Amino acid sequence: MMNNENFQTFFDCGSSKIRASIFNRNNRDEFFYTESESFLEQSDLELEIQKAITYLEKESNEYINNINLMVDSNKTFSVGISLSKKLYGSQLIKTNVQFLVQEAKQQILKNYTNHNIVHIIINNYKIDGIDYSYLPDEIKCKSICLDMLFICLPNDLTLYFKNIFSRLNITVNQIINSSYVRSISYKDNLNISGYVSFVDVGFNRTSIISYLNDKILSIDVLPLGGNHITKDISQILKIDLKQSEKVKHNFVQNLELLNNEDISIEMLQKIIFARTEEILELCAKSIRSNPYMISKFKMVLMGEGAKILNNQHKDKISFSNDINFLEETLEDICQSGFNFIKVANKQEVVIVPKKQIKEGFFEKLFHFFS
Numbered sequence: 001m002m003n004n005e006n007f008q009t010f011f012d013c014g015s016s017k018i019r020a021s022i023f024n025r026n027n028r029d030e031f032f033y034t035e036s037e038s039f040l041e042q043s044d045l046e047l048e049i050q051k052a053i054t055y056l057e058k059e060s061n062e063y064i065n066n067i068n069l070m071v072d073s074n075k076t077f078s079v080g081i082s083l084s085k086k087l088y089g090s091q092l093i094k095t096n097v098q099f100l101v102q103e104a105k106q107q108i109l110k111n112y113t114n115h116n117i118v119h120i121i122i123n124n125y126k127i128d129g130i131d132y133s134y135l136p137d138e139i140k141c142k143s144i145c146l147d148m149l150f151i152c153l154p155n156d157l158t159l160y161f162k163n164i165f166s167r168l169n170i171t172v173n174q175i176i177n178s179s180y181v182r183s184i185s186y187k188d189n190l191n192i193s194g195y196v197s198f199v200d201v202g203f204n205r206t207s208i209i210s211y212l213n214d215k216i217l218s219i220d221v222l223p224l225g226g227n228h229i230t231k232d233i234s235q236i237l238k239i240d241l242k243q244s245e246k247v248k249h250n251f252v253q254n255l256e257l258l259n260n261e262d263i264s265i266e267m268l269q270k271i272i273f274a275r276t277e278e279i280l281e282l283c284a285k286s287i288r289s290n291p292y293m294i295s296k297f298k299m300v301l302m303g304e305g306a307k308i309l310n311n312q313h314k315d316k317i318s319f320s321n322d323i324n325f326l327e328e329t330l331e332d333i334c335q336s337g338f339n340f341i342k343v344a345n346k347q348e349v350v351i352v353p354k355k356q357i358k359e360g361f362f363e364k365l366f367h368f369f370s
Helices: 043-060 094-111 155-167 178-189 226-237 241-252 265-288 304-310 330-342 361-365
Strands: 007-013 018-024 027-035 066-071 077-091 115-127 130-132 140-154 171-177 195-201 206-212 215-222 298-302 348-351 366-368
Touching: 007 043, 007 330, 018 043, 018 330, 027 043, 027 330, 043 155, 066 155, 066 178, 066 330, 077 094, 077 215, 094 115, 094 140, 115 155, 115 171, 115 215, 140 155, 140 171, 140 215, 155 171, 171 178, 171 330, 178 195, 178 206, 178 215, 178 298, 178 330, 195 265, 195 304, 206 265, 215 265, 226 241, 226 265, 226 304, 241 265, 241 304, 265 298, 265 304, 298 304
Parallel strands: 007 066, 066 171, 195 298
Antiparallel strands: 007 018, 018 027, 077 140, 115 130, 115 140, 115 348, 195 206, 206 215, 348 366
């Protein structure tokens, strides 16, 4: 039997597929992965979660009591906020920063009452007019200003997943935004610098995470994804959604189409690429709207919905920007969550559940990676 304290379990719960994994914190060679089949009905989601838990428990010989949840939504949004504090030449300490983060956090919760904060990112420390990427040690200053980015998810979504796992006697330890943590992992692994936007095309949404070097500029979510292509196929070709999804999958995988004389590759290609071009153009428009973004930027596509662009017909897509396709594996996706929690990120404020600690007021809310 494993020592459960040495293992962490991650579930990446999308709208059409479940991915799950167990990692040994002390032995990178000991891990287990599983992935569900694609599904269209949300009623299938809980069943697929149960299957994944059963598989992981059997393979690892360990009961799963708690998990870390990776999730995204077309209602995800980010809020940028800047707050300052006068220090009158005194020593700058972490408590000063914690005060500003807490102040900003309360403002976000007051104005967005139906959302949970899942990430707090400090993008910049402006100390006496000088910008710092990270909090400097032992410095005296007259004032400090923090530029912060809050990533939020709807309360009803997080509660929905918590209830599913609760029925299975499993606690959700931490909720993280899947698109965001995956973009961090891939940016670091590929050693990408400069202006870059990761475009994660999901089932019913497309997430756009833009960076300048190590600084996240914005996160935007469009309510369009791969399922909209499926619906287009269904409507135009007059076939049901399950058949439409199968036709789309066969096209993406360059397999033979269904034995249906009414479906031509040319017509299917027009339907698929018309919607794909629309999604890409809306992504580019969102990226260009960021005041920090320059005219030339890298665009990296990932996610199930982006697999259409890794197809032999992709050169027929009309799009003005150069795009790169990132072929994600099950291991890549799960590993990104594990790396995010395990590896220190100095820009991230980590929210700590109150029940797990017996510390002071600020420590009950968050702490900083050192």
